[in-house]
Amino acid sequence: MKRRIETPQDLLDLPAGETINLSRRRFVAGTAIGALVLGFGLPVGVPRVQAAAATAERGTQVPAFLEIRPDNTVRLLCPFMEGGQGTYTAMAQIVGEELDMDPAQFVVDSAPPGEAYVVMENGMRITGGSMSVRMSYPTMRRLGGLARAMLLQAAAEQLGVPVSELSTEPGKVLHAASGRSLAYGQLAGRAMDLPVPDPASIKLRDPGQFRWIGKPVRRLDAYDKSTGKAVFSIDIKVDDMLHAAVQHAPRLGMTVGNMRNEAQVKAMQGVHSVHTLPGAVAVVAERWWHAKRAVEALQVDWQEPGADNTLRVMPADFSSAGWLDHLAAQTGPARDDEHEGDLAAAMASAKTTVEASYRNQYVNHGQLEPPSATARFNPDGSLEVWLPNQAPDMFRADIAKRTGLAPEQITLHSPLLGGFFGRHFLYESANPYPQAIALAKAVGRPVKLIWTREEEFLRDVLRPVAVVKFRAGLDADGMPVAIEAVSATEGPTEALAGKQGEKIDPTALEGLSGKAYAIPNKRIAQIYVKGPAMLGYWRSVGNSLNDFFYESFLDELADKGGKDPYELRLHLLRGNPRLTTLLQAVAELAGGWKPGPFTAEDGSKRARGVAMASPFGSHAAVIAEVSIENGQVKVHDIWQAIDPGSIVNPAIIEAQVNGAVALGLSQTLLEEAVWQNGAPRARNYDLYPILPPQRMARVHVRIVQSGEKMGGIGEPPLPAVAPAVANAVARLTGQRVRSLPLDRHTFS
Amino acid sequence: MELRINQKTYQVEAEADTPLLWVIRDDLGMTGTKYGCGLAQCGACSVLVDGNVVRACVTPVAGVVGREITTIEAIEEDAIGKRVVAAWVEHQVAQCGYCQSGQVMAATALLKHTPKPSDAQIEAAMVNLCRCGTYNAIHAAVHELAEGGKA
Numbered sequence: 001m002k003r004r005i006e007t008p009q010d011l012l013d014l015p016a017g018e019t020i021n022l023s024r025r026r027f028v029a030g031t032a033i034g035a036l037v038l039g040f041g042l043p044v045g046v047p048r049v050q051a052a053a054a055t056a057e058r059g060t061q062v063p064a065f066l067e068i069r070p071d072n073t074v075r076l077l078c079p080f081m082e083g084g085q086g087t088y089t090a091m092a093q094i095v096g097e098e099l100d101m102d103p104a105q106f107v108v109d110s111a112p113p114g115e116a117y118v119v120m121e122n123g124m125r126i127t128g129g130s131m132s133v134r135m136s137y138p139t140m141r142r143l144g145g146l147a148r149a150m151l152l153q154a155a156a157e158q159l160g161v162p163v164s165e166l167s168t169e170p171g172k173v174l175h176a177a178s179g180r181s182l183a184y185g186q187l188a189g190r191a192m193d194l195p196v197p198d199p200a201s202i203k204l205r206d207p208g209q210f211r212w213i214g215k216p217v218r219r220l221d222a223y224d225k226s227t228g229k230a231v232f233s234i235d236i237k238v239d240d241m242l243h244a245a246v247q248h249a250p251r252l253g254m255t256v257g258n259m260r261n262e263a264q265v266k267a268m269q270g271v272h273s274v275h276t277l278p279g280a281v282a283v284v285a286e287r288w289w290h291a292k293r294a295v296e297a298l299q300v301d302w303q304e305p306g307a308d309n310t311l312r313v314m315p316a317d318f319s320s321a322g323w324l325d326h327l328a329a330q331t332g333p334a335r336d337d338e339h340e341g342d343l344a345a346a347m348a349s350a351k352t353t354v355e356a357s358y359r360n361q362y363v364n365h366g367q368l369e370p371p372s373a374t375a376r377f378n379p380d381g382s383l384e385v386w387l388p389n390q391a392p393d394m395f396r397a398d399i400a401k402r403t404g405l406a407p408e409q410i411t412l413h414s415p416l417l418g419g420f421f422g423r424h425f426l427y428e429s430a431n432p433y434p435q436a437i438a439l440a441k442a443v444g445r446p447v448k449l450i451w452t453r454e455e456e457f458l459r460d461v462l463r464p465v466a467v468v469k470f471r472a473g474l475d476a477d478g479m480p481v482a483i484e485a486v487s488a489t490e491g492p493t494e495a496l497a498g499k500q501g502e503k504i505d506p507t508a509l510e511g512l513s514g515k516a517y518a519i520p521n522k523r524i525a526q527i528y529v530k531g532p533a534m535l536g537y538w539r540s541v542g543n544s545l546n547d548f549f550y551e552s553f554l555d556e557l558a559d560k561g562g563k564d565p566y567e568l569r570l571h572l573l574r575g576n577p578r579l580t581t582l583l584q585a586v587a588e589l590a591g592g593w594k595p596g597p598f599t600a601e602d603g604s605k606r607a608r609g610v611a612m613a614s615p616f617g618s619h620a621a622v623i624a625e626v627s628i629e630n631g632q633v634k635v636h637d638i639w640q641a642i643d644p645g646s647i648v649n650p651a652i653i654e655a656q657v658n659g660a661v662a663l664g665l666s667q668t669l670l671e672e673a674v675w676q677n678g679a680p681r682a683r684n685y686d687l688y689p690i691l692p693p694q695r696m697a698r699v700h701v702r703i704v705q706s707g708e709k710m711g712g713i714g715e716p717p718l719p720a721v722a723p724a725v726a727n728a729v730a731r732l733t734g735q736r737v738r739s740l741p742l743d744r745h746t747f748s
Numbered sequence: 749m750e751l752r753i754n755q756k757t758y759q760v761e762a763e764a765d766t767p768l769l770w771v772i773r774d775d776l777g778m779t780g781t782k783y784g785c786g787l788a789q790c791g792a793c794s795v796l797v798d799g800n801v802v803r804a805c806v807t808p809v810a811g812v813v814g815r816e817i818t819t820i821e822a823i824e825e826d827a828i829g830k831r832v833v834a835a836w837v838e839h840q841v842a843q844c845g846y847c848q849s850g851q852v853m854a855a856t857a858l859l860k861h862t863p864k865p866s867d868a869q870i871e872a873a874m875v876n877l878c879r880c881g882t883y884n885a886i887h888a889a890v891h892e893l894a895e896g897g898k899a
Binding site for chain 2: 083085086218219221222223224226227228231234235237243269287288289367368370418419420421450452453655658662663686690691692693696
């Protein structure tokens with residue numbers, strides 16, 4: 001039985017498992033949370049509602065997602081955040097294809113928190129792990145199909161003809177027999193009040209007939225982002241708001257003692273008030289510039305952490321170099337993630353053995369938009385927060401916990417992200433919204449808090465580091481028969497949990513584990529070493545370091561065994577047609593495999609390196625061409641073949657490959673978060689350089705569609721970049737680099 | 749003090765050393781110009797002052813009194829700026845978009861001074877940072893504009 005949902009109370013009364021329909025118009029009239037962008041935010045978050053909706057089929061509450069307007073434009077509330085990866089456009093393509101509406105007619109915004117928008121097949125709703133499209137593709141297609149069916153039903157009622165006589169063209173329903181047609185915008189009011197049909201009744205379009213999926217549809221946000229019209233969290237303005245800036249404790253865990261010059265700072269121009277927050281001081285002012293200047297002038301006696309501290313304390317003697325040496329000194333115990341064959345016997349009988357130790361560096365996210373949050377308490381006690389986030393439900397739950405408010409009293413707005421790369425997950429101590437909420441409460445007015453770039457570098461979570469010790473054995477033919485990698489590290493997921501889980505943290509070892517090469521005896525293991533630094537996810541996560549280690553070491557094995565690194569990979573991938581095809585594709589894209597060294601047309605001596613990676617359900621193969629200029633590595637070209645199974649937008653994929661290559665080159669060539677004496681050496685881009693345009697490489701992309709299960713796109717093109725470059729450098733210079741960034745090394 | 753921004757005159761009250769960026773964003777409510785670093789490192793805050801690109805985060809507001817300031821909000825009112833925007837859309841440059849206001853301003857300033865810049869001139873002028881890695885798309889767009897291309 002399908003029940004019509006007229007009021008929030010109806011939702012609460014809904015039995016578990018019910019297929020539900022939301023009356024859009026009645027919801028607008030009936031709900032108290034009309035402050036949402038579209039006015040039909042769902043009062044979910046109440047446990048009973050969540051229980052009910054969780055058992056309903058995902059992504060079937062059509063009116064919660066779609067508003068078809070009288071002008072025949074469509075507003076889509078997207079379950080995913082747009083931060084440059086193109087998910088808004090992809091979702092418009094996917095929904096539009098089945099709705100039968102040109103994606104260019106779509107206006108897309110991020111959906112509020114709520115069970116209705118949990119559309120991923122793994123039961124989550126996050127924007128990360130390169131999961132948005134691949135985990136929601138069938139569901140979002142079906143959503144479009146459901147909406148189309150409702151429009152057809154509405155047209156049948158309005159025209160007084162059976163649905164079977166109707167068809168659609170983009171944006172309209174046609175009745176061929178009478179030559180009549182109705183635009184979707186004319187039908188939407190009636191259609192959206194209809195019951196949502198049985199999801200099983202929706203027949204999806206034959207992929208051979210796709211008009212928009214798989215095509216280089218233009219981004220919906222290109223114009224707004226070229227003219228300053230796009231709105232990010234930092235741009236939010238609400239009536240009567242004050243501005244705030246903070247100064248954090250120099251080391252996490254320290255607390256605020258005496259503010260020596262509080263009186264003078266209170267008297268500074270524009271200052272409204274001075275506040276003490278957990279581990280920080282804040283100034284609220286009528287203008288942000290005044291708040292910033294004043295808070296930086298505050299002289300605080302920071303206190304060492306007390307016994308009641310719950311944070312990961314940053315010790316006064318912590319250094320990143322010292323921590324890496326500490327990791328290198330670890331001998332165990334190690335836990336196995338992969339163990340195949342008989343490693344000990346294979347090593348004992350190997351003709352040749354190779355050992356090497358690799359390490360990587362901490363890196364920051366460095367997204368261009370500094371974190372901010374705007375908080376407003378409304379007269380009815382409800383709270384609205386505007387903030388960058390990759391997981392709205394988790395953030396709302398956290399706000400509820402911190403404030404004691406019920407989730408339905410909290411409205412979360414998720415503006416565009418000015419870059420994210422993993423920065424905007426729920427990281428204790430790394431997000432400004434708890435401070436903004438506390439300040440808004442304290443001053444009784446809305447507050448927008450912006451972290452300066454310096455405060456961001458102080459509190460950003462770091463991409464983890466590892467020291468990996470490799471051993472391998474080669475047979476008499478120089479072929480690898482055994483490989484062992486033992487990584488001393490702490491993965492980001494176990495770091496966030498504060499402890500090792502029952503199973504190995506996959507984000508610690510991915511890229512060491514899961515390699516497809518046919519090496520019969522292998523062991524991949526982790527020595528868990530909990531550290532003092534706050535860690536987080538960074539684009540391509542564990543793969544961003546581990547593929548550098550593994551694919552570089554594999555080239556060492558090729559060198560030792562007298563094999564060509566490309567041919568060795570082909571050999572180790574025999575019987576794997578998907579990866580063989582991919583590797584051959586990148587070689588073909590690069591005009592054939594030519595490792596060099598050779599002399600280029602400009603007279604420079606160059607070489608090429610190759611590497612592969614299989615992260616986030618996709619596979620990538622990269623060839624890099626390098627030379628040495630003034631002792632520094634110059635990367636001329638990156639050729640990348642990527643197989644995500646099947647695709648939605650080849651133009652956006654090419655852009656994502658470019659972006660992943662840029663970030664990959666940045667961590668390979670120059671990027672490094674150095675900590676000394678418990679503090680980051682760099683607090684801004686002057687001492688923490690990120691890849692400048694002059695050091696970008698030309699990027700050549702080939703998309704291979706194997707037809708396998710759809711994989712991710714945002715992260716997979718990154719991990720193979722570093723080892724391809726390092727392998728090219730080794731080829732060119734004879735220098736095998738076992739740590740990054742390359743700018744730390746001298747080449748000749 | 750009196751500022752000329754986008755062909756309009758504004759009366760603002762700010763200390764002389766307040767960065768132009770915060771006057772534009774907070775006092776005048778034009779948020780297309782972005783804060784990225786506050787140190788003239790990233791270029792997200794680029795605006796035009798008398799046709800030259802400057803980094804508003806380190807430009808004291810008193811220094812631009814009597815000068816003609818152009819922000820991204822009025823970029824399409826400039827013939828060259830309009831072409832730049834069209835090229836940015838044509839080449840689908842933006843990803844997250846946060847740095848692109850500054851990139852468009854930098855490209856506009858370059859082409860105002862040098863309608864047909866060489867690759868070396870493009871490289872010297874287009875130095876703003878982009879974390880999303882849109883550099884190749886930016887280069888393609890500016891290159892096409894330099895050749896007087898279809899955009």
